Amino acid sequence: MRIKNRLLRWCARTVSSVTFPDFHRAPNIADHPDVYERENEAIDPDGLLWRALRERADWAGRTLLDLGCGTGFWLPRYAADAGEVIGVEPDPDLLARAARRGTVRHGSAEHVPLPDASVNVVHARFAYFFPPDCGPGLAEVRRVLRPGGTLVVIDNDWRHGEFADLLAASPWASAQGAADTTDAWWRDQGAQRTEVMSSWRCRDAAELEAVLRIEFPGDVVDGWVRANPDRRELGYGYVLFTVTA
Numbered sequence: 226m227r228i229k230n231r232l233l234r235w236c237a238r239t240v241s242s243v244t245f246p247d248f249h250r251a252p253n254i255a256d257h258p259d260v261y262e263r264e265n266e267a268i269d270p271d272g273l274l275w276r277a278l279r280e281r282a283d284w285a286g287r288t289l290l291d292l293g294c295g296t297g298f299w300l301p302r303y304a305a306d307a308g309e310v311i312g313v314e315p316d317p318d319l320l321a322r323a324a325r326r327g328t329v330r331h332g333s334a335e336h337v338p339l340p341d342a343s344v345n346v347v348h349a350r351f352a353y354f355f356p357p358d359c360g361p362g363l364a365e366v367r368r369v370l371r372p373g374g375t376l377v378v379i380d381n382d383w384r385h386g387e388f389a390d391l392l393a394a395s396p397w398a399s400a401q402g403a404a405d406t407t408d409a410w411w412r413d414q415g416a417q418r419t420e421v422m423s424s425w426r427c428r429d430a431a432e433l434e435a436v437l438r439i440e441f442p443g444d445v446v447d448g449w450v451r452a453n454p455d456r457r458e459l460g461y462g463y464v465l466f467t468v469t470a
Contacts, residue, residue, distance in 0.1 A: 243317075243331060245315050245332070245333035245335070245336050246335075247315075247333050247334055247335040247336070247361070247362065248315040248316070248333050250316060251295075251316075252439075253439045253440055254295050254296065254319065255316055255318065255319065256439070257439040258296055258318075258319065258322065260435050260436060260439050261295070261296070261439065262296065262298065263427065263428075263432055263435065263436055264425070264436045264439070264440075265298040265299075267425040267426055267427045267432075267433070267436065268423075268425060268461075269423045269424070269461075270423075270424060270425075270426040271423065271424070273421055273422070273423045274379070274421050274423050274463055277419060277421045277463075277465060278348070278377060278379075278465070281375065281377050281417075281419065281465060281467045282345075282346045282375035282377055282467070284303060284306070284307045284345065284346045285306045285307065286306070286307070286308045287307060287308050287309075287345035287346055288307070288308055288309040288310075288311070288343065288344045288345050288346070289303050289307045289309070289310050289311070289344065289345065289346045289347075289348065290311050290312075290313060290337070290339065290344045290346070290347045290348070290369065291303065291310065291311070291312045291313070291348050291350070292313050292334065292337065292347055292348065292349045292352060292366070293313070293314060293315075293334065293349055293350070293351075293352020294312030294313060294314045294319075294323050294329065294352075295314060295316075295319050295323065295352075296319050296322040296323050296326075297312050297314075297322060297323025297324070297325070297326035297327055297329060298326070299348075299350070300312050300323065300326045300327035300328075300329075301326055301327060303348075304327060309328075310327055310328065311327075311328050311329070311330060311339065311344070312326075312327055312328065312329040312330070313329070313330050313331075313332040313333070313337055313338065313339075314329060314330075314331070314332075315331070315332065315333040317331065334349070334352070334359065334361075334362035334365065334366075335361045335362050335365050336365070337365050337366070337368070337369050339369045340369070341368055341369065342368075342369070342370065342371045342372065343369055343371070344369050344370060344371065344374060345370075345371055345374045345375070346374065346375050346376075346377070347366050347369070347370060347374070347375070347376045347377070348377050348379065349366075349376070349377075349378045349379065350379040351379060351380070351381070359410075363376075363414060363468070366468075367468075367470055370470035371470065372470060373469065373470060374469070374470045375467060375468070375469050375470070376467070376468045376469075376470075377465055377466070377467050378411075378416075378465065378466040378467075378468075379463060379465060380407070380463065380464045380465075380466065381462070381463065381464065382420055382421075382422075382462030382463055382464045383404035384404060384462070385420065385422060385460075385462040386422060386459075386460035386461050386462035387459040387460040387461070388425070388459060388460065388461040388462065389462055391437070391440075391441055391445060391449060394441075394445045394448075395441045395442060395445050396442065397441065397442060411466040411468075414468060415468060415469075416466040416467055416468045417465075417466070417467040417468075418464060418465070418466055418467075419464070419465040419467065420462060420463070420464055420465075421462065421463040421464075421465065422460065422461075422462050422463075423460075423461050423462070423463060424458055424459060424460050424461050425458060425459055425461050426457065426458045427457045427458065428457065429457050430454070430455045430456055430457050432457070433456065433457050433458070433459070434446065434450055437449065437450075
């Protein structure tokens with residue numbers, strides 16, 4: 226047991242000493258991982274997004290890479306019927322949490338620690354890919370995808386739904402670039418664009434407010450809460466960008 230504990234401590238030090246130049250820390254999940262868990266639980270209560278992901282690239286019996294897996298919330302759900310699931314995460318603190326849920330590797334969008342042509346499906350869920358700077362990341366994904374494999378990027382819909390209204394009011398969100406720029410970049414990569422209208426459904430209004438406060442400035446959330454007292458659900462649109470290797 227002492228040897229195992231020493232090995233675990235050595236591994237933790239080794240991971241924490243490795244940094245990736247393309248890694249940008251996400252304060253919403255990094256600073257508030259427990260609240261972000263509640264956010265993940267609230268996502269897509271009717272399974273509309275999940276069905277759309279299946280339609281784009283079914284992972285049943287196949288190898289799926291969750292790129293930017295965060296705390297690994299989705300790893301067990303993918304693993305329910307995938308042949309193999311691997312999570313890759315650059316943040317060492319989030320990686321430690323994800324390791325409790327499945328197989329994970331320390332890496333980033335531009336540094337995926339997997340062999341060439343080793344996975345069938347890659348999901349990147351709000352993890353990276355903010356054009357025009359994600360060309361190297363896309364090239365790395367193409368490297369690890371098997372012929373005929375599929376990348377699905379799950380992004381926010383900036384035009385439809387109540388969440389889009391909050392994005393439009395937030396200076397934090399505007400730093401990620403305009404929706405038209407993102408759409409044009411993915412179109413140039415040959416991506417198929419799919420819109421999915423879903424929602425967040427929290428257990429109560431207090432939980433929804435807590436989730437919103439890790440995503441938006443306080444004044445934006447204050448205004449929404451005043452206009453929507455006692456709400457525990459809001460409309461949330463997604464855009465999927467699908468690229469086939």
